[in-house]
Amino acid sequence: SQVLIVAFVCFTCPGLYNAISSIAAGVDDETINYNATAVLYACFALFGLFAGGIVNVLGPKYTLFIGTWGYVIYATSLLIMGNNFDETAKAYSSGATNFFYAGNALLGIGAGLLWTAQGQICMSYPTTETKGAYFSYFWIIFNLGACLGGFLTFGTNYKTTGNTASNTTFILFLVLMSCGALLSLTLAKPENVVRNDGSMVTIDALPNGLSEILEVFKLFLDPKMLLLFPLFAYSNWFYNYHFFFNNAMFNKRTQGFNSAFYWGSQMLGAYLIGKYLDRAGPKKPKALQSILVLTVLCVLMWGAALWVQSSFDIDFGAKRRTIDFQDGGWFLKFLLFTFFGFNDAICQVWSYWLMGQYSDDMATLGRYAGYYKGVQSGMAAVAWRLGGIPLTPMAVLGT
Template identity: 40%
Template sequence: MSSDGPSEKTGVPVNTFDHDSERVPVSQERPSGWLYRERKFGPITIPYYASPISQLLIVSFVCFLCPGMFNALSGLGGGGQLDPTAADESTVALYSTFASVAFFSGTICNKIGIKATLSFGGFGYALYSASFLCYNHTKNRGFVIFAGALLGVCAGLLWCAQGAIMMSYPSEKAKGRYISIFWMIFNLGAVIGSLVPLIDNIKKKEGNVGDGTYIGFLILMAGGAILALFLLDSNKIIRKDGSKVIAVQQPTWKSELKGLWEVLRAEPWILALFPMFFSSNYFYSYQFNEYNLPRFNTRTRPLNSLLYWLSQIIGAGFMGYALDTTYMTRVTRARVGFIFTFLITLGVWGGGYAFQRHYTRENVASIPTFDWHDNGYGGPLFLYMCYGLYDAIWQTYVYWIMGALSNNSRKLAIYAGFYKGIQSAGSAISFRLDSLKIPYMNMFGSCWGLLLGSMLIASPLIFFRIQEHIPAAEDLKFSDETESVERFEQKE
């Protein structure tokens, strides 16, 4: 067994052991600087700043303040506006640019660094909230659409950096827990964020949400962009066992684009996950604009949103820790997770079908909306909470599957870019369909059909490609190939 250190071929840190294997890793003492010093406060030990968990917590709170607040705003339906047209058009612009940029966001993230990528990403969220504050007074739809398009660029970068950290920083045996920790903190942002419109509109049963809602979101999102500046670059991160994160230093644009192609050329089976990527946010337009918005009044929608995101915390916590259980092998966990997710897709959306049969886009205006004081409110609320629970289970499982395919942060950044890009294409299409006033039942059926169909397409990969461990040599092969291309280009 060779020792950890720079590879002669690539000049990058090499992990010489599989984290779940029985082989003993080569120990490596952490540097003595403050970045690597743990701190104790009584019985509590604070992880050192350059540890994977510390960096994950920073990223989690950036997403708590930026996309978490965005989710709280979106969960109101129509961006808090009674007429969802402006929000729909802005969301189509958002996910269209998101889908375009996210395919290359891994390239951009590897070039400018995680810190700059996340901070720039956070800026777009603050501007998006500001555009709705302006719209409340000026009805300037153009500004809202522009802010949505810019947010798509920013979000593509933010989610790529987040995905690379969440999937590559932890050891193999901790990936499920890291995903669940992130997802719980991130969705706690949406829970807390939902309190802003709930408090601001607690006595308001009809109309748009007030200015205080948008101002509150604007301040919190700007705070997230600033917090991202406190992250460290991946080459400074050392795990507790002394191993370093696999990362390539200073790639060229051309070599990164070749690396993007290399992933698809060498690993074409990743295409089997693309339908699951596409489906993963497709249902948001239905849940927010065709369920929460038309069926509940102004003050009840924020309460629904709060409980929806709270249910996501529960779902992410359950699924993440279940996927890391030591009672089953990783291959078995992947298969059991697939069966569980498939069954819960049948159950939750089957309940949704029973509810959707009672209203259409044509007659919904004549049906009284639910208020939290109404006797029949409990059932529709429970269904909306189940939708939130389901979303977290789906997202956690997809992230875990990607993390099980590699430990290489560069490759995982590209996976994350594929994921968010295709996911955003699905969202753009679904929100556009909503703006075209497609019948509610058609929208519902497309959501349910895509979810079930995408799982069937991905099943061969999940059942036959997941391994117990990913050897470091296999992960570094990708780095070796792209580094060789880079060196050749530099000689030219």
């Protein structure tokens, strides 16, 4: 039940954030959006890295609660941006833009706390034999938020074929995110949690914050974590191109529709990989076989993306396209976008499952989660900054 509560908190907060971000956050200035997202992930990386120590001191319940409010502030900044666009100058007001950057920074801080607390709970509360299944259940419910958010965006913008999201979209998301923040307060204390097999959750937190910081730095000398560094670095790098593809290829209502199926395909990918990882048998062959499948899927995905990018020369500005879901050229590009999401889920669930096999100790897994999100978000900040320079889409795809 605790993993389900966390899943529904993430359904309303990062889930709905993902629905917004996959349509470029409704901000019709690519440079502002890319640079703000780079700020978000830079703050996410910094606080994510040390959030393992914070969650071990404050506990996952209150760390999660504090983290959720970054999403509420971010949604508020989007609403303000949407109402402070000068149609004559074709620019946002400086005050709204500054608040948007601040909202992204606070979201990065909150996300670092939220995702570390989430990772600690989802890796330490299930038994070793059920970690793949429980994390896949989490990923399905979490992405259901983004999926429904995509349909909300589609519905609230159905009567427009332009590229500006409505106020109703952001007000709905703001209310739902606030509900998710309050839901986090229903979590039980870790020492009161009993696993399915009757065992208690193991808690071995260090006595003070300084000791926690030292333990975090030791992860950069841990051979297991160093070997996983390239995978963790890759695991959010691609969002820059994924969301560029949706935003530069389709109109706003179709972006929302596509987004719903992008996150829906993540639910399918999470379910399939979770079932496979928790099946009976030795862990090492399962790990090797599944990472091989992921590698093949990634080669197919990026090969198809390269072909579409080179064939259609997608970009913002004069090259921007506004394909509608009712147009004849929509379906195959839609399928590629959903394939992006399917592969993302397999990568994320596999990473969490592997970390969960290394330990059952709650404090240790909290540090692993912080390290994972820190590395992941640090590289994502670089990727989004490259988009804001801006590099050409083909150059971004080549990275």
